[in-house]
Amino acid sequence: MTTAPPTTAPAATDTRRGRGIPHGALGAAGFAGLILLLELLPRAGVVDARFLPPFTEMAVALSDQLASPAFWDALVATLRGWIIGLAIAMAAGVSAGILIGSVPALRAATASTIEFLRPIPSVALIPLAVLLFGTDMRSTLLLVVYASFWQVLVQVLYGVTDVDPIARDTARSYRFSLWRQVRTVLWPTALPYVMTGFRLAAAVALILEITGELIIGSPGLGNAIAVAKSSGAVDTMYALVIVTGVIGVGVNLAARFTERRALRWHPSIRREVAA
Amino acid sequence: MTTSMLWRAGRRLLLIAGLPAVLITAWWLATANSTNFYWPPLRTIVEVFGPTWLEGKLTSDVLPSLARLGVGYLAALALGIGIGVAIGSSTTLRATVEPVLEFFRAIPPPVLVPILILFAGIGDGMKVLVIVSGAIWPILLNTVEGVRSIDEVLRDTAACYRFRTRTRLTTLILRGASPQIMTGARQALSIAIILMVISEMFAASNGLGFTIIQFQRSFALPQMWSGIILLGLIGVALSLLFRLVETRVLAWYFGQRDTQQSGA
Structure with a gap:
């Protein structure tokens, strides 16, 4: 088992499930414990209730939010910004990745530039975005695209290198057209990497979308949190933070589902299902 | 022999430095006589870089950050x-x-800033707390995953030989989980840098993020650009430092992987 890369290890240990209490129940108990803790800590006076209201108050604030149209507007604005940003980053990342990855000279010449630009924290662009676009949605979009583009690009580059040389040479000797080579040889090899990039980018894009709204003030949930904070509505603030967490979990699950769906045919997924 | 080595080294250097040099020159030339307020000449940005960051602000803002x-x-x-x-x-x-931990990891870390301000004010404590509260999740969850996937045989062997807890911890658990811990640590580093900047942009009286936002609000564009460049350089420097540490810590792992791959 030591030879297996870390990514395949979970499947092996999960087979031990079924002993004792089911894990789902334990997980639910964990959440119940967290809620109980959030309720009891402020009630017992361990934590100042002005800073951490009891969970029931957060729940009331949350249901108030769910009834208000402003909340839904903010939610839609956040999700829209996230989807647009992610789509741009995916399209740009995949096409740039395939282009750079399949031309060795281009790849060698751009490697240092990519390595340099990638770790630049996207929040460094906030002042520039504000100057260019003000508190418009576009300034947040700039951050989202910048941050998630690199995640996709780097994965696609790995994917393109992974192409089996024999398959590539075979396609060449049969004189496949360029488009056909990309579609039948390159794309299936790179797809698992593309999906990894997609999953990473989806999470990063959400973080930057909400960060942008929070700091820049473009419309969305992040901005709603900033407003709740400055108006002293602490319970609403917590309610909105919980919503962002739920969206985050939702995004992760959706990304993982899309990944499995797109890679149904891939040996790594087929093996997992069979086991 | 030596000429071909020289030739190869020169080629390598050209590949590494070529495109960055072209891009910087392009930026330099494109903005050389720029009167556009938002895009000051790169020359001006470079000129203000030294006076802005290296005198005074180095100790008052950069180092505290x-x-x-x-x-x-x-x-x-x-x-x-x-x-x-x-x-x-x-x-x-x-x-x-x-x-529960997966839920906490899914919360975008910057939204914790307003909450932590309530508890810890806007001092250094808050900023450190913000960084910890955001950076801990990838490390924590990857460590859990790493410890979980340690080879059963190794684990049983350690138990049979009655390793002391301390020995077991250092030679088996931390060692075995270290590749995954490092993966988490790398993700955490970029989150930590983001949070350092965010916490200072939100509420602060000094620091990099604070200063850059001040420049933007006072429309000191060349200074603001120099700040963006400085943040970029810090990001790059830290990621290089991380890679240095990683190759040290995981030398055994990379070696093992290479042997297995070449053997297979």
Whole structure:
């Protein structure tokens, strides 16, 4: 088992499930414990209730939010910004990745530039975005695209290198057209990497979308949190933070589902299902 | 022999430095006589870089930011690995708390800034706390995963030989989980840098993020650009430093992987 890369290890240990209490129940108990803790800590006076209201108050604030149209507007604005940003980053990342990855000279010449630009924290662009676009949605979009583009690009580059040389040479000797080579040889090899990039980018894009709204003030949930904070509505603030967490979990699950769906045919997924 | 080596070294240098040089020159030339307010000449930006950051602001803003980043990141590492090992060692505990931890990881870390301001004010403590609270999750969850996937045979062997807890911890658990811990630590580093900047942009009286926002609000564009460049350089420097540490810590792992791959 030591030879297996870390990514395949979970499947092996999960087979031990079924002993004792089911894990789902334990997980639910964990959440119940967290809620109980959030309720009891402020009630017992361990934590100042002005800073951490009891969970029931957060729940009331949350249901108030769910009834208000402003909340839904903010939610839609956040999700829209996230989807647009992610789509741009995916399209740009995949096409740039395939282009750079399949031309060795281009790849060698751009490697240092990519390595340099990638770790630049996207929040460094906030002042520039504000100057260019003000508190418009576009300034947040700039951050989202910048941050998630690199995640996709780097994965696609790995994917393109992974192409089996024999398959590539075979396609060449049969004189496949360029488009056909990309579609039948390159794309299936790179797809698992593309999906990894997609999953990473989806999470990063959400973080930057909400960060942008929070700091820049473009419309969305992040901005709603900033407003709740400055108006002293602490319970609403917590309610909105919980919503962002739920969206985050939702995004992760959706990304993982899309990944499995797109890679149904891939040996790594087929093996997992069979086991 | 030597000429071909020289030739190869020159080619390598050209590949590494070529495109960056072209891009910087293009930026330099494109903005050379720029009167556009938003895009000041690169020359001006470079000229203000020294006076802006190296005199005075180095000790009043740059170093405090980096110190908070360092303290927060190390604390997140220590806590994440410590708690992660504890959770990873018990199946029941892991099943109980893992969904909760996944939820906390899914919360975009910057939204914790307004909450932590309530508890810790806007001082250094808050900023360190923000960095810890955001950077800990990837480390923690990856440690749990790493400890969990340690080879059963190795684990049993350690038990048979009655390794002392300390020996078991250093030679088996932390060693075995280190590739995954490093993966988490790398993700955590970029989150920590983001949070360092964000916490200072939100509420602060000094620091890099604070200063850059001040420049933007006072429309000191060349200074603002120099700040953006400085943040970029810090990001790059830290990622290089991380890679240096990683190759040291995981030397055994990379070696093992290479042998297996060439053997197969």
